[in-house]
Structures are given as structure tokens and as C-alpha cells.
Amino acid sequence: MSDNIEKLRHSTSHIMADAVMKLYDNVKIGIGPAIDNGFYYDFDIEDKISEDDLPKIEEKMAEIIHKGHEFKKEVVSRKEALEIFKDQPCKKELINEFSEGEVISIYLSGDFVDLCRGPHIKKTSDVNVKAFKLLKVAGAYWKGEEKNKMLTRIYGTIFNTPKELRKYIHNYELAKKRDHRKLGKKLDLFSIQPRNAGAGLVFWHPAGAAVRREIEDFWLKEHRQKGYEFINIPHIAKSNLWKTSGHLDFYSENMFPKLELEEGREEYILKPMNCPGHILVYKNNLHSYREFPLRWAELGTVYRYEKTGVLHGLMRVRGFTQDDAHIFCRRSQMNEEIERVFKFTLNILKTFRFKDYKVFLSTRPHKYVGKVAQWDLAERALKKGLENIGLDYEIDPGEGVFYGPKVDIKIKDSLGRMWQCSTIQVDFNIPDKFDMDFVNKDGNKERPVMIHRAIFGSLERFFGILIEHYGGRFPLWLAPVQLKLIPISEEQFEYCDKLRAGLLKENIRVSVNNKDEKLSKKIWQAREMEIPYMAIVGERELESGKLSIRKISEGDIGSFTVDDFIQKLKKEITLKK
RNA sequence: GCUGGGAUAGCUCAGUAGGUAGAGCACAUGCAUGGUAAGCAUGAGGUCACGGGUUCAAAUCCCGUUCCCAGCUCCA
Numbered sequence: 001m002s003d004n005i006e007k008l009r010h011s012t013s014h015i016m017a018d019a020v021m022k023l024y025d026n027v028k029i030g031i032g033p034a035i036d037n038g039f040y041y042d043f044d045i046e047d048k049i050s051e052d053d054l055p056k057i058e059e060k061m062a063e064i065i066h067k068g069h070e071f072k073k074e075v076v077s078r079k080e081a082l083e084i085f086k087d088q089p090c091k092k093e094l095i096n097e098f099s100e101g102e103v104i105s106i107y108l109s110g111d112f113v114d115l116c117r118g119p120h121i122k123k124t125s126d127v128n129v130k131a132f133k134l135l136k137v138a139g140a141y142w143k144g145e146e147k148n149k150m151l152t153r154i155y156g157t158i159f160n161t162p163k164e165l166r167k168y169i170h171n172y173e174l175a176k177k178r179d180h181r182k183l184g185k186k187l188d189l190f191s192i193q194p195r196n197a198g199a200g201l202v203f204w205h206p207a208g209a210a211v212r213r214e215i216e217d218f219w220l221k222e223h224r225q226k227g228y229e230f231i232n233i234p235h236i237a238k239s240n241l242w243k244t245s246g247h248l249d250f251y252s253e254n255m256f257p258k259l260e261l262e263e264g265r266e267e268y269i270l271k272p273m274n275c276p277g278h279i280l281v282y283k284n285n286l287h288s289y290r291e292f293p294l295r296w297a298e299l300g301t302v303y304r305y306e307k308t309g310v311l312h313g314l315m316r317v318r319g320f321t322q323d324d325a326h327i328f329c330r331r332s333q334m335n336e337e338i339e340r341v342f343k344f345t346l347n348i349l350k351t352f353r354f355k356d357y358k359v360f361l362s363t364r365p366h367k368y369v370g371k372v373a374q375w376d377l378a379e380r381a382l383k384k385g386l387e388n389i390g391l392d393y394e395i396d397p398g399e400g401v402f403y404g405p406k407v408d409i410k411i412k413d414s415l416g417r418m419w420q421c422s423t424i425q426v427d428f429n430i431p432d433k434f435d436m437d438f439v440n441k442d443g444n445k446e447r448p449v450m451i452h453r454a455i456f457g458s459l460e461r462f463f464g465i466l467i468e469h470y471g472g473r474f475p476l477w478l479a480p481v482q483l484k485l486i487p488i489s490e491e492q493f494e495y496c497d498k499l500r501a502g503l504l505k506e507n508i509r510v511s512v513n514n515k516d517e518k519l520s521k522k523i524w525q526a527r528e529m530e531i532p533y534m535a536i537v538g539e540r541e542l543e544s545g546k547l548s549i550r551k552i553s554e555g556d557i558g559s560f561t562v563d564d565f566i567q568k569l570k571k572e573i574t575l576k577k
Numbered sequence: 578g579c580u581g582g583g584a585u586a587g588c589u590c591a592g593u594a595g596g597u598a599g600a601g602c603a604c605a606u607g608c609a610u611g612g613u614a615a616g617c618a619u620g621a622g623g624u625c626a627c628g629g630g631u632u633c634a635a636a637u638c639c640c641g642u643u644c645c646c647a648g649c650u651c652c653a
Contacts, residue, residue: 040648050581051647138648139580146650150580153648185588194644195626254652302653307578308644310651322653399652408653420653457653489610517611524614538612548613556613 005160009034011071011109011121012061012132012158017041018112019060020154024049029114030090030142030151036416037168038157042140044090049152054134057154061132068125069110073118076104084113090142091115131165132158178414180467181313184208187472187529189480190314190463200311200318202460207480210509211466212459214478216299218351219323219456226344228295228325233277235301236268244433245276246369250402254304274300274324275452279434282328287438292448293333297325299459314464315419321459327451330440334449338385338424345409345422345455346391351576352466353475357411358418359391362399369403370429378426379405403429404452414468421457421465426450473530473552477573484526485512488519488538495542499535499562506566527552533569 013032020043021027030042043049076084078095081104085091094115098104107116109124121127134156142148159165176182184190189208192201204212223230239258242248247255251272258267271277278296287294301321310316327337349357361382364375382405386393393407400406409422427450437445456462466474476482483503485496496512503510513522519536526534535541536548546559560568 048581052582136647137581140649141579144650146579150649152580155648199644304652307651309578309649311645316652320653423653454653461653486613488612491610516609518609518616519612521611521615522613527614534613536613540612550613 006034007119007121008127008160009039009158011124012127012156013039013041014071014107014109014112014114014116014120015061015064015124015127016057016134016154016156017043017114018064018110019057020045020049021112022064023057023060028088028090031094032114038135038155040140040153040155042090042142042151042153044142044149044151049137049154051137054137054154058132058134062129064110065124065127065129067110068123069112070123071118071120072108073120074106074108076106078104081106081115085115127158128160128162130162131160132156133165133169172415175414175416178468178471179313180315180413180464183467183472184314187467187480189467192313192317198318199308200306200316202314202317202319208463210480211474211478212463215456215459215462219299219348222344222348223295223297223325226295226340228297231278231281231296231298233271233274233281233298233300235303236270237277237280239267239269241276241280242269245273245279245430246402246433247272247276250367250369254306256303256305270303271300272302272304274298274302274322275326275430275450276434278324278326279430279436279450282436283434287328287448289330289438289440289446292438293327293329293337295325295327297323300324314460314467315413317458317460320461322454323456323459324452324454327453328436328438328448329451330438330446331449334381334426334451335384335388337451338381338426339388341424341451341453342385342389342391342407345424345453346389348455349409349422352469354411354469357409357421359386359393360396360399360408360410361386361393362396362401362406362408364405365398365400365402367402368400370432374428375400375405378428381426382407382424401425403427406452411465411469413465414471419457419461419465421462422455423453423457425452427452474532475577476532476569477576479509479530479532481509481511481529481531482569482573483508483510483533483535484522484529484531485510486519486522486526486534486536487512487514488536490516491539492537492542496537499537499547502562503566506570508566508569523550535565 010033013034017029017032024045024047026046028044030044032039032041078098081095082092084106085095095104105117107114107118107120134154136155138153138155139150140153142151157165157168159168187207188205189211190205191203193203236259239248255272256270258269260267281296299321301319303319306316306318311318329337363379368375386407404425404427406423406425408420410418410420412418431447431450436448438448440446485499487493487496493514500510500512513525515522523534530552532552534550536550541548546561547565548559549557549565551557
């Protein structure tokens with residue numbers, strides 16, 4: 001965002017606050033910054049504001065804009081500031097947080113005054129009234145803390161010109177069409193059935209499951225090549241396991257209630273993570289340094305009790321499958337393993353043509369287990385790994401897991417919301433808790449380092465991201481149906497069935513449209529379902545043994561013999577284009 | 578969980594001075610046998626989210642619950 005547009009947005013948020021204060025009684029103001037794509041302002045207000053009220057506020061803003069008030073900066077003392085904002089508790093709180101000697105400035109525009117660092121545009125009339133729009137109303141905790149009061153937040157946006165505003169709104173509408181929840185229904189990929197099964201529980205329909213299977217196969221092959229072995233663990237285990245791991249103490253609010261069998265017998269717990277299970281496999285044998293590093297992977301399904309308000313399509317669910325792996329190694333191997341995981345991860349993301357992601361290093365949280373020195377060591381190891389492969393990253397302070405710091409890769413959805421997918425976590429603590437060891441060169445027991453990692457994160461979330469990333473038009477290798485056979489009339493139904501059987505043998509996902517419809521409609525239907533290839537089969541094709549092929553992105557691409565076309569498809573599938 | 582808005586056919590949605598429900602698509606049947614982006618007709622399909630209340634009468638008004646949407650907080 002350029003400084004210019006940021007100034008404009010921030011200034012417009014002042015104008016909005018001014019308008020709201022003029023329209024409603026007893027308005028207390030929070031903060032009102034510029035953000036990506038717009039601005040917001042938070043209000044503590046007795047009246048309820050709904051989206052229906054926005055036009056009214058916009059009108060008032062237009063009035064203020066037309067008045068052309070100058071934005072004037074004044075530097076004031078703490079005492080003066082407290083006097084100016086004597087009726088504004090949020091502002092007073094902020095003023096009192098200024099350290100001694102820090103410059104406190106206010107900005108005036110007309111009779112509106114705000115505690116503000118600036119900078120601002122010159123005057124309110126520099127805002128083009130046709131280039132701003134208020135977008136939505138939402139609640140937001142004061143200072144972003146759940147224990148604080150919830151304020152009313154109004155979001156808006158502004159651009160330099162009305163044309164840019166229209167473009168933004170247009171793009172936003174287009175982006176909404178890519179929403180995986182919408183496409184999931186349209187393409188019949190999955191469903192979530194709160195009434196019949198429960199919120200946040202995903203049903204993968206045949207089309208969605210076909211994509212998942214393809215992703216899983218790819219994942220499996222890649223991991224095997226990288227020296228991973230696969231294990232499987234049960235979905236429930238006695239609660240003492242979760243006591244040992246620390247989950248009962250540190251993670252219980254995200255866990256489903258315990259499963260009680262008989263009165264007085266031990267309870268069972270539905271796993272919210274896979275690591276304790278993997279550790280039990282480890283601990284069932286004696287290990288030598290010679291085996292290391294051990295890389296154990298599993299597509300492990302976990303269940304987490306998430307608050308209803310956070311559930312979101314496939315992106316945030318209550319039951320999901322992680323492409324989890326745990327690497328057990330010596331300390332001396334740790335750095336190399338971390339680097340390997342980073343490279344592996346980036347490589348896999350590249351296959352799905354992801355380029356636009358952000359990397360975060362999350363450090364020690366408030367609630368943590370273990371010793372600070374070990375945390376520091378783990379954080380340094382991750383940092384070093386990131387730097388060695390030259391990956392740009394941001395620090396996310398206090399966002400680590402309770403047992404260790406992590407590096408996350410977050411990917412944007414169609415509306416720009418970031419979702420954590422890949423994660424790599426270095427853990428010295430759970431090995432401690434489980435008293436894990438291996439025999440070193442000298443015949444002594446030594447504690448292994450554990451690296452937890454997932455590349456997709458969860459298959460559900462990754463699938464959601466993928467649907468939006470491709471806008472529902474999956475590349476051939478992932479497409480639920482790769483080829484639609486379209487007979488022109490009933491005369492070719494039988495021939496198409498035969499063709500289908502042959503193509504299935506070649507591992508092509510193919511289906512026949514045997515509806516009693518016109519050709520043009522069948523083409524339209526296949527396009528609606530984003531099927532990459534169609535083969536039109538009429539009398540001519542039946543006689544010649546050729547297929548008339550249509551590619552979704554290019555239209556009619558001519559005719560091919562069946563064998564040639566199979567080779568063409570297979571080549572494209574292998575290349576994962 | 579919190580703030581605001583919602584929940585009507587498989588899907589997208591109409592249905593405000595309270596009077597027991599409609600459209601398009603999809604589905605089934607019939608007609609049409611169609612050559613590269615939606616042929617015509619007919620039919621079937623709904624405890625209007627769930628539970629309570631007000632009323633002679635509730636999809637419609639009120640309360641609660643569940644879930645959904647946009648944010649916030651929290652997370653893969």
C-alpha cells in the first residue's frame with residue numbers, strides 16, 4: 001500500500017467517525033486505522049448499528065467531505081490530551097500508555113478531534129465522494145483481547161478514483177464466486193451437514209474424494225522417496241496418555257469430552273493430535289542412533305472441539321486429517337532435517353502452483369512446557385533453517401504450540417484471508433515428558449529431538465484452499481472427472497460405454513453423459529462442472545473410431561484416435577500441468 | 578464464545594398490514610433425434626431449522642435453542 005492511499009484511508013476513517021458521532025448520541029471511539037483494501041473505525045455505542053444504517057452514515061460523510069475541513073495537527077501534553085478526551089475512555093487509556101517524553105499529537109478536522117499520529121490528507125474535500133464506500137459492520141474486541149468489551153466496528157474502503165472503487169467491488173464479487181463453499185456445492189465435492197451429523201464434520205462426495213485420493217497418492221509417493229515410513233494409530237486412547245503428553249493440561253479446551261465406558265473404569269480420549277500415538281510406536285522398541293533419523297508419517301485424522309463461531313467451510317472444521325509426520329533424530333541432525341523439510345514442503349506446494357504464501361516463525365507462547373533455554377535453542381534452529389534456504393519470513397510472537405516453536409506457511413483464500421497450512425515444529429519437550437531415548441555411540445541413553453511437521457496441514461483445509469486457488473477448475477491430474485464422453489444421440493450410448501471401459505483401464509477418470517439432451521446442452525453441462533476434456537461422439541466418430549475433442553480452456557481442438565488421445569492425456573497427467 | 582445479520586423444495590431465491598406456500602434450475606415422464614456454451618410440455622417434490630409463547634388463526638409477531646454468514650477472539 002502506498003503512503004498516499006494509506007493517508008487517504010486513514011483520513012476517511014476520521015471522517016466516518018465524525019459522521020457516526022454526529023448521527024448517534026454518546027458515541028465513544030476506539031481506533032480507526034487504514035488496513036489492506038480500506039479502513040475501519042471501532043465505536044462503543046449504545047444504539048445498534050446494522051448494515052442498513054450504512055447509507056445514512058455515508059450521506060453524513062459526504063456532507064463533511066463537502067465542507068472541506070482542514071486536517072490540523074497539534075502536539076499536546078499528556079495533561080491537555082487527557083482533558084480533550086475526558087469523555088473518551090478508550091482514548092484516555094491509550095494516552096496513559098504513552099511513555100514519558102513521547103510526542104502526543106492530535107488531529108482536528110472541523111469539530112472532530114482524534115488522538116492520532118497522522119499523517120493525513122490536507123482537507124476533507126480531498127476525498128472523492130464517489131470513491132468511498134462503507135462495507136460491513138462487525139464486532140471487535142477493544143485492543144483485540146477477548147476479555148475486553150466488544151466494540152462496533154465499521155469497515156469501509158476508499159480509492160483515489162471511483163473507477164478503482166468499482167474495480168475493487170467487481171473483483172470482490174468475482175472472488176466470492178470462487179468461494180470453496182459455493183463451488184463445493186456446485187461441483188458436488190463435499191458437504192457439511194450440521195443437522196444430520198454435526199457442525200464442522202466433512203463428507204467427501206465422490207468428486208471431492210477423487211481429488212483427495214489423487215492428492216494422497218501424490219503425497220505417499222513423494223514421502224516414500226524422501227525416506228519416510230508410514231504408520232497408523234488408533235483414534236482413541238486412554239486418558240493417561242494425554243495426561244503424560246500435556247494435552248489434558250494445555251489443550252483440553254480444544255478437545256471433545258472424554259468417552260466414558262463404565263463407571264470407575266478409565267476414560268478414553270478422541271485424539272486431537274497424532275504425536276502421542278507416534279511416540280507410543282517409538283517407545284515400543286529400543287532405538288539406536290544408527291537408525292536415525294526416523295521419519296514416520298501418517299494421514300492421521302484428529303478431532304478438535306472448535307467454537308461454533310470459528311467454523312468455516314472446509315477451512316476450519318472439527319474433524320480433519322493431517323498429513324502428519326514426526327522426525328526423531330539426534331541434535332546434530334536437527335538442522336539438516338529442518339532444512340530438508342523446508343525444501344520438501346516448498347517443492348510440494350510448487351506442484352500445486354502456489355506462489356503467494358507467507359512464512360511465519362511463531363515463538364514461545366504464554367502457556368508453555370519445558371525450559372526457556374530449550375525453547376531458545378529450538379527457535380534458533382528454525383530460524384537458521386529459514387535463513388539457510390533464503391526464505392523470507394515474519395516473526396509471530398507468542399504463537400508457538402505449547403510444546404515448541406513452529407514455522408508456518410499461510411496461504412490466502414479467494415477473499416484474502418490467510419490460512420495456516422504447512423507447519424514445522426521443533427520439540428524438545430514432549431520427548432522429555434515421555435522419557436524417550438535412544439542408545440548413542442558410547443552406549444549411553446540420549447534424548448531424541450522430535451520434529452512435528454505437516455505440509456498440507458490438513459487435507460480439508462488444503463482442499464478448500466485448492467478449490468479457491470483453481471476456482472474449481474482443477475488441473476487434469478486432479479480433476480474429479482478428467483474426460484466427459486458426450487454421445488450425440490442414443491445411437492452412440494453403447495459405444496460410449498465401451499469407450500469408457502477402455503479408458504478406465506488406462507486409469508483415466510471418465511464418465512458418459514447419457515442424458516437425453518442436445519449436444520450443446522451437454523457441452524454446457526460439462527463446462528459448468530469444469531471438466532477439462534470432452535469427447536463428442538456422434539455417427540462420424542463411431543464410424544471413424546476417432547474422438548472429437550473439446551478442451552475446456554480452448555474449445556474444439558480437433559479429432560484424435562482413441563490411442564493418441566489416451567497418450568496425450570497420460571502425458572499431461574504425468575506432468576501435472 | 579462475542580457483535581451484527583440470517584435459516585422457505587436437492588440448489589438459487591420470491592413470499593410485510595398474521596388467513597395452512599411460489600418461481601427458475603435440478604429430478605421423473607412424454608414429445609422432439611439434436612453436430613460444439615441451456616429444445617418443448619407435463620409431473621413429482623415442502624412438519625416454511627427446532628422448541629415454546631401471543632392469537633380464532635403464525636413461514637410471517639415474541640422468547641429460547643441449534644446452525645449458517647460477515648467480522649473479532651482462537652487455530653491445521
